[in-house]
Amino acid sequence: MCGIVGYIGDKDAVSILLRALKRLEYRGYDSAGLAIIGDGVSCYKDKGMIDNLQKTMPMMKGKIGLGHTRWATHGKPSKENAHPFLDCEGKIALIHNGIIENHMELRSQLLKEGHKFLSETDTEVLVHLIEKHYNGNLEKAVKESLKLVCGSYAIAVIHADEKDKIIAARCESPLVVGVGSGENFIASDVAAILDHTNNVAYVMDNEVVTLTKQGFEISTLKDEPVSRPIETVNWTLEDAEKGGYKHYMLKEIFEQPMAIHNSLLGRIPDLTLNGFLDGQFNSIKIIACGTSYHAGLIGKYIFENFSKVPVVVEMGSEYRYSEPVHEKTLVVLITQSGETADTLAAAREAKRRGSMTIAITNVVGSSITREVDYTFYTRAGPEIGVAATKTFTTQLVALYILGITLGLIKGTLEYDKIRELTSTLRKLPRYVQSVLDNAEHIETCAMTMVNASDVFYIGRNINYPTALEGALKFKEISYIHAEGYPAGELKHGPLALLTPNTPVVAIAPQDHTYEKMLGNISEVSARGSPVIAIGLREDTDLPKLADNVIYIPEVPPFFSPIPITVVVQLLAYYVARERKCSIDKPRHLAKSVTVE
């Protein structure tokens, strides 16, 4: 989903457009750009944040212009693929939100006619198509061009020879005109222009709007004029952004059933990854940083269990100091942003040593995807909160799918077992949903942790990494010291730290480690520490041992890290909220770590 804005009036277009783009930041984006009409059309665009764009951009002056934020779906995020796009002569600039379905055939036709393309995007064909049809009248050229286009779009176009107008059009993507006095706006999103006006007119499908300083005119693609009333919107920006939630993090936690659903789409019918992998590898190395590293640790249990191939997990920043990989090592790199510097360096190194590489990332076309042999997208959608939530659980989904693939290739999973596993995968969105339905109880449990000095998370087997992730979530947003431990290691040291003011979160689904976990919980409560146990529904042992019990649905224990993660995310969130912490932007932390 891209954001588009256009301005025409008497003020400095650059500052107005940049501000409008910042209003769209919350939707998530990976690149941004501007085009301004001054003497001619000047355009500046780049990958990365709007703040960076602002710092690096050259002086641009003008009173008419277009601005765009892009979240890549086709074609990687890069300077070339960012909008606006210019025609061959650099006179027309265009921005677009949507997908042009017949861009391949249009592109080959335009290439034959001598047009020069600089990007891989579907959008670029539009600007060349308009150039081809331009005969001194931009509106006419836009209409002629759009008649040839199949797909969804909201576009805005300017031309260096028509310095008094912006032409915009819509089909199945949002587009709204903002009406000011002596100035007008066009945008994909009312939030972008609310700083300047609350008078708007909505553009409908197959309509084209001509925007001038004084006003706007709407007509259909077939040239029939349309009259459209101006409406007054009376909402504030705060309302819009978080769609009813108090924080992005909470919004994103609650989006997990949908995110997991999306990451499963189309994956189960094609478990062989298009036949990409062969069974030649005899060891697997997983490389990742931060939260992704915890996903990697869980991945180790999954891969070893399903494919019986030994797995080593390395932190990206430590990888270079370890024993090198070789041709028979399958290297799996996990990075949400696809830009994590340490993980990128590891990918290059692995490639250089001849290993087969697979990336698991959320960002289409990000840098990592160019370094590896195969990319598995998690499709969690943009994540604004700095603490990773839905991007983590969808990484786990990716690892389960990949694990089943490896088992299939290695012949270590029977057909019936695979059907059983994929059936569980299909149920994940609803397992997570039922944890979310229990949020109120989790909130009550969280209240017992608000004044803790330290918190310990303990788990065994595949839920040891879940304990690590729980502790990381907790400390990064609530600023309370938290540690994750393998439950069996407590008595080798940390037990000395337990006091009545150090709550312990014990993860105890009924797998083969369950009895031992019960023992560990007794150990802890004997030291007077309050215990919050997380167990399977209908567990009757835990209430006897723990102060509070949080139940998750009766999922096969091997898949329990996903619903349990959602529990620990909510614990962290409610404690941080109660402590009035800056949840979406914890101090000193950044979303994507692009330095080593």
Next chain:
Amino acid sequence: MKAVILAAGEGTRLRPFTVSKPKVMIPIANRPIMEYAVEALAQNGIRDIIFIVGYKKERIMSHFEDGNKFDVNIKYLTQPKPLGTAHALQFAEKEIDSDFLALPGDNLIDPKEISKLMESEGDNSLLIAESQIPSKYGVVFLEKETVTRIVEKPEENISNLISTGIYRFTPEVFDAIKTIGEQGNNDLTAVVQHMIEKGKKISGIYGIGKWVDAVFPWDILHINASAMLEAKMGTAGNIEKGVTIKGQVFIGDESVVRSGSYIEGPVVIGKGCSIGPNVCILPSTSMGDNVSIQPFTMVRHSVIMNDVQLGSSSTISNSVIGDGVRIGSHFATNNGEALIKIESGYHSVNDIGALIGEDTEIGDQVVACPGALIGAKCVISSSNKLEGTLPNRSMVR
């Protein structure tokens, strides 16, 4: 004009399909039913919409977000307990300062009816429809175009004119809600009756356009068939050679339809589905995302939700299958007339197959009798016959 959509209720009569989502999120031609209401409002230029949410509200919020995708601005207000439609509407009071529309989020409404209501004379108006089963609605008595009386769910068949629950109100309705609320009644029908008694004129706008709502699980089939007629067409995904597609059919991205399959529209198929080879899908069937159908299975006039797996050589018709249901091979739904028990009442339903709640697992060679209402998360082993009503989490050995 602003609009208030009442979406806080669970829809208990639609159980088991409301186990994990409110009734307004039940998929109709693969879109939550509430999307149709939002769309009808947006088409009439109503941009400010207040959602009164409650039961599993996050499902609604995750789907609609801030409303930008739908050309509207959404404000969410929470009714913490399901205490009736009037009680729900009361939460919108602070957002309303002039005439507004109030409507439920669980029906399919022709946008033209909304515009009629907006243009109607008189301050307070109510959209009226005809119904064959007036006993499940508020029944309305009209004199010329004025409502003279409204009776909620009468047991006798006194008139077939019913209230659609779609209103235009002035802010004075909030005073009536308070008065009625103090008497311990929280139903909008009672509020309207009270306003009539107080001498307020309530215009009855007689709708002739499309209006269907979902009250009982089998209504999902009718409303789905009706919405399907206007669903988008287009086939994405991978359609193998030797697949026959006739009529109005939509197939989503990353779906695979394998050779020998036959699809006759109107049919809507979601994303990431795996169908066939040799599967037959007949009219008025909609299918969610990630659905898998094994060879030699026939599906007709049914709603199959997300993540469903249907085994080979099965026959499914006039059925609603919830999210994540897994059915083995040689499953058959028998069609016919059935007496179905919902809450404390029995309902006679024609042409009905099976109604199966989410995540239920069914073995091989199971037969479902007409009107079998199977709860969520049941486990049914092979070679069984399903009839009557099974509560959630039942085990049938």
